Amino acid sequence: MGILGIFESKPKPVLGLDISSTAIKLVELSRQGSGYRVESYAVRPLPPNAVVEKNINEVEAVAEVLRNLVVLGKTKIKNSAVAVSGSAVITKNIEMPSGLSDDALETQITLEADQYIPYPLEEVALDFEVQGSSATTEGQVDVLLAACRREHVDLRVEVLEQAGLEAKIIDVEAFTMERAFGLIADQLEEHDDQVIAIVDVGATMTTLSVLVSGKTVYTREQLFGGKQLTEEIQRRYGLSTEEAGLAKKQGGLPDDYQLEVLEPFKEAVVQQVTRSLQFFFSSSQYNDVDHIVLAGGVATLEGLADLVEEKLGTQTTVANPFAKMSVSSRVNSVNLANDAPALMIAVGLALRSFE
Numbered sequence: 001m002g003i004l005g006i007f008e009s010k011p012k013p014v015l016g017l018d019i020s021s022t023a024i025k026l027v028e029l030s031r032q033g034s035g036y037r038v039e040s041y042a043v044r045p046l047p048p049n050a051v052v053e054k055n056i057n058e059v060e061a062v063a064e065v066l067r068n069l070v071v072l073g074k075t076k077i078k079n080s081a082v083a084v085s086g087s088a089v090i091t092k093n094i095e096m097p098s099g100l101s102d103d104a105l106e107t108q109i110t111l112e113a114d115q116y117i118p119y120p121l122e123e124v125a126l127d128f129e130v131q132g133s134s135a136t137t138e139g140q141v142d143v144l145l146a147a148c149r150r151e152h153v154d155l156r157v158e159v160l161e162q163a164g165l166e167a168k169i170i171d172v173e174a175f176t177m178e179r180a181f182g183l184i185a186d187q188l189e190e191h192d193d194q195v196i197a198i199v200d201v202g203a204t205m206t207t208l209s210v211l212v213s214g215k216t217v218y219t220r221e222q223l224f225g226g227k228q229l230t231e232e233i234q235r236r237y238g239l240s241t242e243e244a245g246l247a248k249k250q251g252g253l254p255d256d257y258q259l260e261v262l263e264p265f266k267e268a269v270v271q272q273v274t275r276s277l278q279f280f281f282s283s284s285q286y287n288d289v290d291h292i293v294l295a296g297g298v299a300t301l302e303g304l305a306d307l308v309e310e311k312l313g314t315q316t317t318v319a320n321p322f323a324k325m326s327v328s329s330r331v332n333s334v335n336l337a338n339d340a341p342a343l344m345i346a347v348g349l350a351l352r353s354f355e
Contacts, residue, residue, distance in 0.1 A: 116145060266301060
């Protein structure tokens with residue numbers, strides 16, 4: 001038990017490492033008064049197909065990029081936190097007798113886990129956290145159980161070890177997003193008991209997380225992302241993947257790009273956000289959200305947040321978890337500001353240093 005390390009307090013500090021389908025992102029934070037300082041940050045692209053839909057395919061290729069990333073980030077820290085995607089994890093709230101020691105609780109959960117987990121227990125990494133007294137049953141406590149196929153954990157541990165790092169914490173993306181939201185909650189008006197939708201549009205995957213009073217009540221992943229814009233730029237203008245990616249960020253594309261390529265893609269993002277929210281409404285008691293937070297690399301597209309706000313009639317903000325942080329002199333603050341919406345998971349992982 002405890003191999004996931006989701007709920008454990010660990011030696012500090014740790015590097016937050018977000019291994020996505022197209023890049024690895026590194027963030028190291030330190031405490032500064034009541035706030036934080038960015039000590040180190042770096043992003044490196046991954047070779048095509050090294051990671052597919054957040055599953056690591058080529059351990060050595062990913063480890064090589066990670067080694068270079070650590071050098072680029074100029075960090076001395078070896079202890080690291082990484083995350084598995086929400087779709088790889090099963091979470092379940094269960095009731096257990098109160099008053100049990102952690103060891104007794106672990107034994108009890110291990111004995112009963114097979115009725116909650118649809119995989120053979122030898123193939124699963126488990127973790128749990130006591131949430132408090134049961135609201136419905138006297139003498140019982142609510143326990144949050146998290147289980148992940150061991151292969152997802154082992155591949156991440158192997159990548160880190162090959163890169164000369166140590167996997168201290170394996171977290172879940174939904175939990176890291178919730179933790180990172182704590183950094184931007186104050187930027188929203190009257191957020192305390194509001195329903196907040198965080199839409200993280202990455203290169204290949206869009207993840208909707210809905211938080212009520214700062215706690216995750218719903219997550220869903222969809223295959224959709226910025227890669228579709230890159231591929232359309234490639235196709236239309238005869239560019240390589242690398243050239244298209246650069247042009248997307250730096251500009252210099254023909255005059256028709258804005259109208260013919262970018263605007264239709266932004267409309268597609270709005271449709272994706274609408275569809276994701278409709279799935280949420282149809283499977284919950286809610287029929288509205290109070291605020292939308294756009295995260296992921298796509299969030300920085302000029303005018304996208306305004307378009308989402310206009311079409312959905314819901315206040316929309318681009319995520320910036322670093323808004324109130326100071327920045328080390330060795331960090332490129334311009335690049336950090338550009339990448340900020342895509343660093344929510346890496347930041348959420350780096351925050352494990354302070355728990």
